[in-house]
Amino acid sequence: MAEPHTEVHAHAAHDHDHKPHGWRRWVFATNHKDIGTMYLIFSCIMFFTGGAFAMVIRAELFKPGLQLVDAGVFNSLTTMHGLVMIFGAIMPAWVGLANWMIPIQIGAPDMALPRLNNLSFWILPFAFVLLLSSWLVPGSAPAGGWTMYPPLTLQFGSSFPMLIFAIHMMGISSILGAINVVVTIMNLRAPGMTLLRMPLFVWTWLITAYLLVAVMPVLAGAVTMMLTDHFFGTSFFNAAGGGDPVMFQHIFWFFGHPEVYIMILPAFGVVSEVIPAFSRKPLFGYEAMVYATASIAFLSFIVWAHHMFTVGLPLSALLFFMLATMLIAVPTGVKVFNWTATMWRGSLSFEPPMLFSLAFLFLFTIGGFSGLMLALVPADFQYQDTYFVVAHFHYVLVSGAAFGIMSGVYYWLPKWVGRMYDMRLATWHFWLSAIFFNVLFFPQHFLGLAGMPRRIPDYAVQFADWNMVSSIGGFAFGLSQLLFPYIIWKCVRSGQRVEGTRAWDGARGLEWELPSPAPYHSWTTPPTEAMIARGAEH
Amino acid sequence: MLTPQQQAQRRKGVRRTTLVVSLIVLAFYFGFIVMMLVRGSH
Numbered sequence: 001m002a003e004p005h006t007e008v009h010a011h012a013a014h015d016h017d018h019k020p021h022g023w024r025r026w027v028f029a030t031n032h033k034d035i036g037t038m039y040l041i042f043s044c045i046m047f048f049t050g051g052a053f054a055m056v057i058r059a060e061l062f063k064p065g066l067q068l069v070d071a072g073v074f075n076s077l078t079t080m081h082g083l084v085m086i087f088g089a090i091m092p093a094w095v096g097l098a099n100w101m102i103p104i105q106i107g108a109p110d111m112a113l114p115r116l117n118n119l120s121f122w123i124l125p126f127a128f129v130l131l132l133s134s135w136l137v138p139g140s141a142p143a144g145g146w147t148m149y150p151p152l153t154l155q156f157g158s159s160f161p162m163l164i165f166a167i168h169m170m171g172i173s174s175i176l177g178a179i180n181v182v183v184t185i186m187n188l189r190a191p192g193m194t195l196l197r198m199p200l201f202v203w204t205w206l207i208t209a210y211l212l213v214a215v216m217p218v219l220a221g222a223v224t225m226m227l228t229d230h231f232f233g234t235s236f237f238n239a240a241g242g243g244d245p246v247m248f249q250h251i252f253w254f255f256g257h258p259e260v261y262i263m264i265l266p267a268f269g270v271v272s273e274v275i276p277a278f279s280r281k282p283l284f285g286y287e288a289m290v291y292a293t294a295s296i297a298f299l300s301f302i303v304w305a306h307h308m309f310t311v312g313l314p315l316s317a318l319l320f321f322m323l324a325t326m327l328i329a330v331p332t333g334v335k336v337f338n339w340t341a342t343m344w345r346g347s348l349s350f351e352p353p354m355l356f357s358l359a360f361l362f363l364f365t366i367g368g369f370s371g372l373m374l375a376l377v378p379a380d381f382q383y384q385d386t387y388f389v390v391a392h393f394h395y396v397l398v399s400g401a402a403f404g405i406m407s408g409v410y411y412w413l414p415k416w417v418g419r420m421y422d423m424r425l426a427t428w429h430f431w432l433s434a435i436f437f438n439v440l441f442f443p444q445h446f447l448g449l450a451g452m453p454r455r456i457p458d459y460a461v462q463f464a465d466w467n468m469v470s471s472i473g474g475f476a477f478g479l480s481q482l483l484f485p486y487i488i489w490k491c492v493r494s495g496q497r498v499e500g501t502r503a504w505d506g507a508r509g510l511e512w513e514l515p516s517p518a519p520y521h522s523w524t525t526p527p528t529e530a531m532i533a534r535g536a537e538h
Numbered sequence: 539m540l541t542p543q544q545q546a547q548r549r550k551g552v553r554r555t556t557l558v559v560s561l562i563v564l565a566f567y568f569g570f571i572v573m574m575l576v577r578g579s580h
Contacts, residue, residue: 112552179559187551191544213559217567225574236574243578251570525539 019520027122030114031520032099033416035121039096040409042124044485046088047402049132051478053081058440058474060457061467074457075143076135082146086263087170088128090397093405094266095120095177098205101412102181104511104518105199107190107527112183120176127169134159134166145455147252148223150237150245154230164227171220178212181205190510190526196287197536199509201408203290204269207297211258211265214301219255222248246311253304261300263397264364265293267404268335271357273509274411275339278354279346280506285338292331292338299328309380318377325375329368336365351504352426356407359399359434367395370445385455388448394441403433406484413488414503418517419495425487432480439473509535 019025029035057077060068069077099117103110111117134141139157142148148167153160185206189198198206225236226248235241237248268289276283283289305313305321313321339361348354370392374380383389406429414420443466448454452463459467498516513531514522540548 113556175563179556179563182559183552183555186555187548191540213562214566217563218570221567221570225571236578247574247577251574 029118029121030110032103032111032114032117033518033520035111035114035117036096036099036101037416038121039092039099039124042121043089043093043096043405046084046092046128047481050081050084050089051481053077053084054474055478057081058471061459062471063468064459064461064464066458069457071457072140072143075145075455076141078455079142079145080131080135083131083142084128085397086146086259087167087174088124090263090401090405091170091174092124094205094208094263094401095174097201097266097270097405097408097412098177098181100416101511102184102202102205103188104514104522105202105509106185106188106193107510107523107532108184108188109521109524111180112188113180116176117180120173120180123169123173123176127166127173130162130169131166134162137162147249147256148226149252150226150229150248151239154226154238160230161227164223167223168220171216174212175216178209178216181209182213185209190523190532192529192532193510193527193536196290197532199269199535200272200283200286200289200293201266201269204265204272204293207293208262208265211262211297211300215255215258215262218251219259222251222255246308249308249311250304253307254301256307257304258297258300260393260396261297263401264404265297267360267364267401267407268293270404270408270411271339271360274353274357274407275342275361277411277504277506277508278349278351278357279343280348281342281346282508283338284341284344285334288334289338292334295331296328299324299331303328306375306380309377310384322375322377326372329372332368336361347506351410351423352421352430353407353411353504355427355430355434356403356410359430360403360407363395363399363403363434363437367392367400370395383448385453386448387444387452387454390454391441391444391448394444398441399437406433409488411504411507412511413491414495414498415511415514415516415518417492417495418498418515419491420498420503421487421491421495425483425490429480429483429487432483433477436473436477436480440470440477441473443467443470443473 020028025034026038029038056068057074060066060074099111102108132141137158139159142153142156142159142163144153144156148163153163156163185198185202225234228234229236229238229243235243237243237245239245272283272289303321303325305317306325309318309321350358370388374383374389374392410421410426447463447466447470450463452459452467501515502512503516510523510527510531511518513527513535
């Protein structure tokens, strides 16, 4: 599997020097690898926190009636599950992977703005302590859904300003991270690393960073206006004062739909790295993949109202947003076909990164198909606010974003720590995840089509059987995720050492030109043209 | 190693890109609030 490489760059040996030690290394971290590691650990903690909320939700829905929590707490659980998973688990995981991989994939010694990088990480724990401590205040945690629609959200008690401040902090963190990514990629590429030689993960992150720069301030603006409505007597979204609550929905989804792609585009990048590596073939249609990613990002700005077809939009708007949404299937289809074509007649092997990428390919496509169904205005009138929508976005965000993250971690972990993880356990992790993910979420399509509304703690008895199946799938999926940190911990502690630079024989790119583990300071001497050319054989 | 000219060029590029992207962020933040104020005044 490992293929020793003769051109390990010369400075590797002394790069282990000058590494700070103790708590200062982490609190004052400016090294992109340390900050990436902190992001990934933080994301893992949030993944299990949000997962614990989900377990309570599924336990409550195991059978009809109220068993464990009252309706108010149930609403808080669904709200906090969404906020924690999106802003605490998925986004920081991608920023962590970006921090680790972008500099070493473009031949840069670090991120362009290392102190800003430190700040953007350390804002996050405070934001989430604030958000999670809202469980303790009178009135409990926010319960109006992660979308925070007024007027409901404006009616909260003490948790409201905590929510708004936490969202502002998360937004600032994301914006600073995105600025850093854009500045790094645009300025710190090694000589010879042209834009169209960059790995797809770097490309997808560049486009994601532009999305973040454009839409996170919009969310911040929306919640600022809500804050002034609540405390300073303005009426941006208050109908009694001449405001418009539906306008909040427009602004929120102008952020919210690109946000979906912020969570998914880096997964496209990971899959575009993993599938060629385990097919032992260059990626099919590299440039088409870049343009498809850019097209998806552009289209994501003009489809926001498909989240609000039932608010009473004019027919012309319904038609426009329906057609624009369906148009996204074209560049997405280009990607799916290109990944499939990459595998065609390849020398395939099925190690855990490839398994997760393949699951991504199949299951994300199912999420895409249900998305097409939801894009149809007359059909959406029926599906709106049912479990069909819940099934759809979990196929996009769990088997899409979360499986993409797992694929990336399993792909690059040997490079990070210089050790190989327990392949058998990781394969178990994959199969348990893939099977129970479907047991958990596939029945929710049936429940939604049968008319079960989302965000309710109790339901009619005709929905009981599939809810029980879904909950069993949920508990098994949740338990199987405990394998993930265990596999990583075991790998770091006692994994078999990786010989040479490449952990996978089909892997390409500058990161695989570095020794394993990647030195603390890498590419202080820019990579040679030969190294870049080898990595850029698209 | 990069030449001093290349390093200076990089530093300049980093400053310029940071400034431009930060201005875009501020434009989107205040732009949407101003848009709402203008809309509300009609």
